[in-house]
Amino acid sequence: xxxxxxxxxxxxxxxxxxxxxxxxxxxxxxxxxxxxxxxxxxxxxxxxxxxxxxxxxxxxxxxxxxxxxxxxxxxxxxxxxxxxxxxxxxxxxxxxxxxxxxxxxxxxxxxxxxxxxxxxxxxxxxxxxxxxxxxxxxxxxxxxxxxxxxxxxxxxxxxxxxxxxxxxxxxxxxxxxxxxxxxxxxxxxxxxxxxxxxxxxxxxxxxxxxxxxxxxxxxxxxxxxxxxxxxxxxxxxxxxxxxxxxxxxxxxxxxxxxxxxxxxxxxxxxxxxxxxxxxxxxxxxxxxxxxxxxxxxxxxxxxxxxxxxxxxxxxxxxxxxxxxxxxxxxxxxxxxxxxxxxxxxxxxxxxxxxxxxxxxxxxxxxxxxxxxxxxxxxxxxxxxxxxxxxxxxxxxx
Numbered sequence: 001x002x003x004x005x006x007x008x009x010x011x012x013x014x015x016x017x018x019x020x021x022x023x024x025x026x027x028x029x030x031x032x033x034x035x036x037x038x039x040x041x042x043x044x045x046x047x048x049x050x051x052x053x054x055x056x057x058x059x060x061x062x063x064x065x066x067x068x069x070x071x072x073x074x075x076x077x078x079x080x081x082x083x084x085x086x087x088x089x090x091x092x093x094x095x096x097x098x099x100x101x102x103x104x105x106x107x108x109x110x111x112x113x114x115x116x117x118x119x120x121x122x123x124x125x126x127x128x129x130x131x132x133x134x135x136x137x138x139x140x141x142x143x144x145x146x147x148x149x150x151x152x153x154x155x156x157x158x159x160x161x162x163x164x165x166x167x168x169x170x171x172x173x174x175x176x177x178x179x180x181x182x183x184x185x186x187x188x189x190x191x192x193x194x195x196x197x198x199x200x201x202x203x204x205x206x207x208x209x210x211x212x213x214x215x216x217x218x219x220x221x222x223x224x225x226x227x228x229x230x231x232x233x234x235x236x237x238x239x240x241x242x243x244x245x246x247x248x249x250x251x252x253x254x255x256x257x258x259x260x261x262x263x264x265x266x267x268x269x270x271x272x273x274x275x276x277x278x279x280x281x282x283x284x285x286x287x288x289x290x291x292x293x294x295x296x297x298x299x300x301x302x303x304x305x306x307x308x309x310x311x312x313x314x315x316x317x318x319x320x321x322x323x324x325x326x327x328x329x330x331x332x333x334x335x336x337x338x339x340x341x342x343x344x345x346x347x348x349x350x351x352x353x354x355x356x357x358x359x360x361x362x363x364x365x366x367x368x369x370x371x372x373x374x375x376x377x378x379x380x381x382x383x384x385x386x387x388x389x390x391x392x393x394x395x396x397x
Contacts, residue, residue: 017261022361026261029254039228041093042119046111047126048134049100052154052202056126057095059202061087062234062291064302071097082115088295089288093232096120101134112141121225122148122217128155130183131197136190148220150198153183156208157201176208203303205236206391214240235291235387244289245380249373255282256369263364275368276326283375284324290383292320297386304390314385317378333371 009032017025043060045053054071058064065073071085087093098115123142125135131151142149159179164170180197187195196216198209214233218226227247235241255278262274287293291300292315301308315321322328 013257022261022264026258029258029261033251033254036227038092039225041225041228041232042121043093043095044098044115044120044123045095045126046098046101046115046123046138048132051100051126051128053100053126054097055202056124056152056154056200057085057097059205060095060234061085061232062296063088063299066302067299087232089293090228090232093228101138111138112145117142117145117147120147121221122150124150124152126152126154127183128153130186131190133190136187136192140191150213150216151183151187151195152198152200152213153179154200154202156199157204205234211237211239231289235383238384238387241290241380241383241387245376248286248289248376252369252372252376255372256365259368260361260365263361275364276329278368279329279371279375280324280326282372283319283329283379286376286379287320287324290379292379292382292386300386300390306390311386311389314389315382316385317382319375319378320382332375 013025013029013032016028045057047053054073055065057071058067058073061069063070069085069088071083081099083097084094085097087095096115101111123138125131125139127135135151139149139151156176156179160172160175163175164172176199180199183197184195187197198213198216200210200213201207214236217229221229230240230243230247233240233244235244259275259278284293288296291297297311298308300306301311312321318328318332
């Protein structure tokens with residue numbers, strides 16, 4: 001995976017350090033990281049009424065249909081206006097539940113104008129059956145305006161269950177191929193060359209083609225938006241958890257640099273206090289990204305139909321099991337002889353003339369870098385175990 005931060009303005013940081021000093025350089029790096037964390041991503045979810053748009057919106061955001069933050073679902077068209085649903089943990093990522101194409105107020109001819117086409121990064125066109133004339137009209141208009149769209153065939157779990165109930169020689173792979181081929185042939189007849197159709201069950205995102213959709217979106221998005229998408233994605237595979245870990249790991253050297261620059265200030269105790277606060281905030285971010293925070297675990301337990309205690313039982317780190325606060329972080333750091341030694345040495349070097357402050361800054365970088373990598377490893381491992389537990393108890397469709 002490419003480092004999502006390989007285009008960062010490193011020279012700008014150096015110039016700020018030389019021109020305005022360590023505090024200004026630290027602020028500039030923090031401002032840059034804040035900008036990266038707030039890159040907007042707007043995803044339009046559209047299709048004919050009853051296609052499962054709202055359920056897909058909820059599943060993508062990692063919440064159950066019964067959650068108070070969920071987009072309303074139903075057997076009839078429930079969306080009458082373009083409605084934004086920010087991601088619960090990443091509000092810069094917004095899924096827009098768009099009215100069904102062909103509804104009275106949103107005919108295919110004026111659809112894009114009515115939903116303010118320009119603000120969307122890409123569209124997902126959902127159908128619970130074959131893609132119809134209005135779907136194709138919309139796709140061609142999006143194509144003409146040079147934006148990306150993706151065909152998603154929804155409710156695949158329902159189709160497989162119906163076929164299994166009606167066939168004596170049911171074969172899941174054969175049925176999936178028939179559904180995919182049918183959709184592709186229908187789109188080709190309406191003028192699309194080599195269309196790609198993703199088969200998805202919003203109730204079971206880890207099955208079928210959702211991982212292919214995720215990989216395609218990640219590959220085709222502009223570089224600066226890929227990380228935004230990745231971190232907001234639900235944990236639908238061991239692979240995506242690993243990719244999230246890599247993305248979070250790429251930020252650690254910059255956080256460690258901020259720590260080092262703050263340590264350059266000749267103020268006893270300031271660096272240690274700042275480092276602990278940074279660790280608390282960053283580890284809480286890790287828990288949210290991996291779905292290990294309380295709300296995410298409760299949502300996973302509901303959707304996977306697994307007792308919450310069963311999910312928590314497989315976690316081995318105190319970071320995963322307990323609330324992250326200053327006291328817990330200090331306790332865990334003290335359990336590590338090397339981390340405790342680094343903190344003590346950093347404070348000790350402050351009183352050494354001439355080279356004490358540079359040495360303290362170097363030790364602060366090493367301490368923060370090492371601690372964040374260690375804690376990230378712990379939480380990524382817990383996330384893999386929780387995913388395995390949820391998947392192992394909910395593999396039936």
